[in-house]
Amino acid sequence: MKAVMCHSYGPPENLVLEDIPDLEPGEYEAVVEVHAASLNFPDGLQIQGKYQFQPPMPFTPGSEVGGVIKSVGAKFSALNVGDRVMAIPGIGGLAEQVIVKSESVRRIPNNMDFKTAAGFAMVYTTSYHALKQRAKLQPGETLLVLGASGGVGLSAVELGKVMGAKVIAAASTEDKLDFVRQFKPDATINYGDGELKEKVKELTDGRGADVIYDPVGGDLFDQSCRCINWNGRLLVIGFTSGRIPEYKANLALLKGSSMVGVFLGRFRKEEPKAYEQNLDELLAMYANGQLNPVVTQTFPKEQFVKAFNIFTKRQAKGKVTLEFKAE
Ligand SMILES: NC(=O)c1ccc[n+]([C@@H]2O[C@H](COP(=O)([O-])OP(=O)(O)OC[C@H]3O[C@@H](n4cnc5c(N)ncnc54)[C@H](OP(=O)(O)O)[C@@H]3O)[C@@H](O)[C@H]2O)c1
Structure with missing residues (x-):
């Protein structure tokens, strides 16, 4: 599968889109087939080694995605293969597949497309x-x-x-x-x-x-x-x-x-129930039409440099996503 890889700290131009082995879920994990991944400001810091949390090298940046559950571990009971989801894996999102734990993935409403899901939570x-x-x-x-x-x-x-x-x-x-x-x-x-x-x-x-x-x-x-x-x-x-x-x-x-x-x-970790309740309320607001999440720019996965540079060049308006699989 294809993944955006960071092998050395530096500007987005240092990243590469390369083939890496398909992912297998651990017992309590699922693999999401990523349709869209959103970028956030910290992703641009992380690839430069400037964020407060740095994963070990090499790594795939990207903290949130929208996609479909592809496979599940033996003890992953939260969702089923084929479910349409939004997920915040924290890292690894800019790839065709990402590993998630049950607490970082949610089923999405039928009327929510994958790029909106990727940029919502x-x-x-x-x-x-x-x-x-x-x-x-x-x-x-x-x-x-x-x-x-x-x-x-x-x-x-x-x-x-x-x-x-x-x-x-x-x-x-x-x-x-x-x-x-x-x-x-x-x-x-x-x-x-x-x-x-x-x-x-x-x-x-x-x-x-x-x-x-x-x-x-x-x-x-x-x-x-x-x-x-x-x-x-x-x-x-x-x-x-x-x-x-x-x-x-x-x-x-x-x-x-x-x-x-x-x-x-830290809020997600310390107060998981309050976090889940907040997300429930936000999805209800979305269903009622009170929230109108806007993905202003979507790039094919090959154009990850352009997507990153929106953040590094202070150009963000709404959300920016990379498409890994067409809707
Ligand atoms: N505390 C938390 O739990 C939490 C969670 C998520 C994100 N965050 C933080 O929230 C911040 C914004 O994230 P985001 O993804 O929303 O970013 P974003 O879409 O890029 O928005 C950041 C905004 O900051 C302003 N800005 C001012 N100086 C800037 C500069 N030198 N470079 C870039 N932007 C500049 C820009 O607006 P103007 O040009 O209008 O000033 C821009 O719209 C980040 O620091 C991120 O780490 C915190």
């Missing part, structure tokens, strides 16, 4: 956990989403609206904001000029946002600490800007605000 479960369990977002509160056109950012915009918040979507270009406007945020901010704080204050009568969703970090985090409302919650999602910022304790004191960490992987 990671972004929505991250943002829902962030907004529901971590920020305890309330209807009527103001939610500011940074990096709003990207994978996790866009899901936070959609979920913020579903949860009844007033959503301010913020991004670095007008083109990205035009894309986000399809999802009906209440207001938008272009922070491409580096000015976030004043624009947030203008839109909130000087009070600041109640909840700030920050996958970017760096200077935008610094400004966020200064445009957060009394009792505000600043959600630490990631650091796509490349700088891990420092939190100024005096600002927390003055604003009665909190910095709240969000870590999907």
Whole structure:
């Protein structure tokens, strides 16, 4: 079977698509025949050796897929051969086959195609956990989403609206904001000029946002600490800007605000039932038409370099997938 392989850290151009042996499931595992695999920002870091979790070399990047159960181990009872699924194996997704454990795979609704399935779980479960369990977002509160056109950012915009918040979507270009406007945020901010704080204050009568969703970090985090409302919650999602910022304790004191960490992987491990419940609720929202996951770009597997470079070149709008088997 074909797999995208990383043999040495470096840019996407160093990766190769090569033939490797077919996979066999262990006792408690299944093999998924991958139809579509989605890319996420951390995949681009991992191939460069810059992520907090690095698999041993050589490895196949790719943390989530949509496909069909191809074979199951003797003690894998969660699903059957032939079931259509979404899966977050964590690693190995950019390949025609991937191994999954029962807790990382879910049957998908009949009306969900494989590329949508490949891009669904990671972004929505991250943002829902962030907004529901971590920020305890309330209807009527103001939610500011940074990096709003990207994978996790866009899901936070959609979920913020579903949860009844007033959503301010913020991004670095007008083109990205035009894309986000399809999802009906209440207001938008272009922070491409580096000015976030004043624009947030203008839109909130000087009070600041109640909840700030920050996958970017760096200077935008610094400004966020200064445009957060009394009792505000600043959600630490990631650091796509490349700088891990420092939190100024005096600002927390003055604003009665909190910095709240969000870590999907640890949440899945520590609170599996709550995670599963969240995913159930998200799939129900999808079934009701409340969520509209958008895969903006799909590439054939041979064009993996193009797909990776969307993330390394700050061009993400919605989700990006690689196709391993035509629908
Ligand atoms: N905490 C968790 O459990 C968890 C789970 C999933 C993902 N994450 C993290 O969330 C972050 C976003 O992931 P994603 O897959 O949604 O990424 P993405 O689709 O590439 O979106 C990232 C956004 O960050 C902004 N950005 C600012 N500076 C950037 C730069 N130098 N390079 C690239 N983007 C930059 C971009 O928006 P603008 O150009 O508009 O600024 C972009 O839309 C990553 O750090 C990832 O590790 C965390």
